[in-house]
Amino acid sequence: MCRWLAYSGTPILVADLLYKPKHSLIDQSLHARLGPHTTNGDGFGIGWYGDDELPAFYKGVDPIWNDRNLRELSTQLRSHLIFAHIRASTGTPVQQTNCHPFRHGKWLWMHNGQIAGFQQVKRDLIFAVDPDLYPFVEGSSDTETFFFLALTMGLTDDPPAGVERAVGFIEQVCRKHGIEDPMRMSVAVSDGELVWAFRYSSAGVPPSLYYSTDVDTLREQHPEIPLFAKLSEETRLVVSEPLGDLAGAWNEVPSSHYGVIEPGKDELRIFVPRRE
Template structure:
């Protein structure tokens, strides 16, 4: 389906995240190890927070491994909070407005998975979106609709509750259409200060999701590993699949869980849908 990463910590060059790791997102574009599809070539996007309040966004329908402009950007741009996503379409058009991350104000959102039966549910889900937000939907994906449902149900005030209510609505609508397992998701969202990530599926068999372990501990285990000394102690990554094979560097996010990353602190909590 898709692969993504969410980074926070001291500013790093984008190429250090997207190109240099052994199993980088660019590598995963053609050779994903844990994804539902090996190839993720239906576009990509990078969002980052810099000098202005609204995050920057660069998206393209080119395969991530074949875009020279991305390579140029990543060699010069650095940021302390980065979202990156490579896309494998589940049926919607390959167009720039369908590439993740999606942006609204200070918020970014990206999704790996699918809302099964979206075609049948689309009208009802669209009618549930706040009328003031609806004109800002630019593309045709279930992922962007999901984002605006979460915004409608309070994402800005309580991110976990907003996502739980959006999932609850989707499952309720799906039930009326006879769709048994409508939600398959790993989702990441941020307001530029905190990152929230979610792993959940209606079936209880969610796509892969991992978080990095404490950098200071890894430095003690691998004192001769140069990359670890370039990261700040508060550096954190949440990823669809590990970026490398360094033993102890990654731990799997449990099924039906959310991860909250704020500064150098990260917390894992249970996640369950709530009917709005």
């Protein structure tokens, strides 16, 4: 499994997110509390949006705590929308093309979880990817296949519907192969303006997912980050694990729900896979 965070709001230095919080992603890479693996050292990735609508990313196959270049870059890199991910492989190789986040056009995608029996169903899933999109598939992970299935099934027009169709299709294919409970996921996807975050499992408890709803509480939790005093009320964080311990600062996303970070009131909505 993996750990990740998505940030949307007042432009902030990447270093303020990755290194300063008490239970930052750097700490989680060695001391994760809520996932099945304490250590998440199979590569990492940072994605961000700047002046152009197309996002950029920086990835590495070493453990994130060992990357000196990231530490240097993050002290100068500032963005209003940041994805960060640390990987614990579920079986596919440790290589840059398998590190999250994944990108296509203006879209960023990252995932914690797995498609059970992926090697068994990989051929059927890959063959369902739109032929025009297939050349952009670079790696071998279940996450990237999941992303391109969602793109094929309408992600760019309606992100929740695209993800629901992709999950429904994956479950259908897996069950034809005798895999009854194929999906465990927390997913974040963005077009550079909005962020959608999903939590779902075919059976049992899905991977953990939390969101911050109150900037005032976030400021109280992280007095070590002076910039938080300047954050807008629209600023939000979605995380696999809370970045600190203050009660009430973080809210769990319910199972089979997704949230949208957008101007105005944020909403949680029910997530139901579509089988068409």
